[in-house]
Amino acid sequence: xxxxAFPAEARGPRPRRLTAGRIGLYAxxxxxxxxxxxxxxxxxxxxxxxxDEIRQxxxxxLPQAFDTSAWSTAxxxxxxxxxxxGIRVGFWNSVRILAPSVVLSIAIGAINGYALSLWNVRYAxxxxxxxxxxxxIPYQVFIYPLVRLSSxxxxxxxxxxxxxxxxxxxxxxxxxxxxxxxxxxxxxxxKAARVDGGGFWRIFLHVMLPMSTPILIVAVIxxxxxxxxxxxxxxxxxxxANNPMTVQLNNVVNSTTGERAYNVDMAATLLTAAVPLFxxxxxxxxxxxGIAAGAVKG
Numbered sequence: 001x002x003x004x005a006f007p008a009e010a011r012g013p014r015p016r017r018l019t020a021g022r023i024g025l026y027a028x029x030x031x032x033x034x035x036x037x038x039x040x041x042x043x044x045x046x047x048x049x050x051x052d053e054i055r056q057x058x059x060x061x062l063p064q065a066f067d068t069s070a071w072s073t074a075x076x077x078x079x080x081x082x083x084x085x086g087i088r089v090g091f092w093n094s095v096r097i098l099a100p101s102v103v104l105s106i107a108i109g110a111i112n113g114y115a116l117s118l119w120n121v122r123y124a125x126x127x128x129x130x131x132x133x134x135x136x137i138p139y140q141v142f143i144y145p146l147v148r149l150s151s152x153x154x155x156x157x158x159x160x161x162x163x164x165x166x167x168x169x170x171x172x173x174x175x176x177x178x179x180x181x182x183x184x185x186x187x188x189x190x191k192a193a194r195v196d197g198g199g200f201w202r203i204f205l206h207v208m209l210p211m212s213t214p215i216l217i218v219a220v221i222x223x224x225x226x227x228x229x230x231x232x233x234x235x236x237x238x239x240x241a242n243n244p245m246t247v248q249l250n251n252v253v254n255s256t257t258g259e260r261a262y263n264v265d266m267a268a269t270l271l272t273a274a275v276p277l278f279x280x281x282x283x284x285x286x287x288x289x290g291i292a293a294g295a296v297k298g
Contacts, residue, residue, distance in 0.1 A: 047071065047266040054262050070263035074271060078264055080251035087268050090248030094228055094275075096159060097244055101166035102223045108167065109174020109219065110212065114204050116175070117182040118190050128179060135172035142169075143236055150237065157239030165237045166227050174219055181215040182208060214290035221287050225276040245272050 046054060047070050048063045076086040083089075112131070116124045146165060150156040155164070185208075193203045234244035243251075249272045253265050280287075 043266045043270055047263050047270060049263055051259070051261065051263065067263075070261070070267040071271070073261075074252065074264045074268035078252045078268060079255055080248050081255050087245055087248040087252060087271060090243055090245035091271075093238070093242050093248075094244040094246075097162055097166065097234065097238065097242065098224065098227050100163045101170070101227050102220060104163070104167040105170030105174050105223055106216065106219045108171055110178045110209070110216075111204070112171070112175040113178025113180075114182050114208055115200075117179045118187075118203075118208075119200065128175070131172045131175045135176055139169050139233070143232070147236065157237065157242075159238070159242050162234060162238040162242060165233055166230070169233070170223055170226070173222065177219060177222075178212075178215060181212070185211065214286065216290075217283055217286040218290035221279055221283055224279050228275050 042059050045061070045063060046059065048066045048068065050063075050065075050067050053061075053064060074086060075088050077084055078086045080087070080090075115121050116128050121127070146168075147156065150161050150164075155161040189207060189211075190203065193207050198207065228244075229246060230244065231246040231250070234242075235247050238244060238247075249268050252268045
């Protein structure tokens, strides 16, 4: 098909790509990015310096010789109290806590959200309101009752105990976002599946779950970052044998005797934050897509 030629006067002036407002916007974004990245830059530089360089007090100066020994010390030989095994023990403890907690909380939240949004469950709105209230109550108020309950059940300070606690505290948020996502789907899909004879589990597993990829990614990101960064629940319910990485990091920083090794502290902090940062960098695009698809609407 031949292109239609317009007269030059009908086209108008070409839009200016670089305006004063756009320059101001870029300047603001660069300043904001520099402000938030500055602590990370200082931590990275400090972790690559020797203690002699750190004592000079020039926190923004580049390392004279990139020394990575602080990273290996933080990982494998830093003292976390009486033991000097680094934070690698805490890393594997966090993995053992994270995997079942994420799977269980998301699975239960998805089923709850599906039931409360598409099925005529009795008192569904009341149940949803209770879960919604539970999502905004500070979990510190539940710690003592949960300690007593888990002690009565003889699971206190064990791996199943901390997994159960994370699953319980993640359930309101997961139910909320899954319920809002499923409520935004076309109801004709659900009605067509019902006409074809689909039941509760069949519709959920074969119709709704394959359409839930964006919200599943959002749920995984929220749960991974929340559980990995948790400190107080892991300190209280995991027990000394299952202390997560955040507790080990606290022990590395606060159990130092003599001269404080700031380079080791910074390296240990960056290693602890590596997993949530990796998850955000890898899945950030899908996170935005899931949010836009209705994760937090409603």
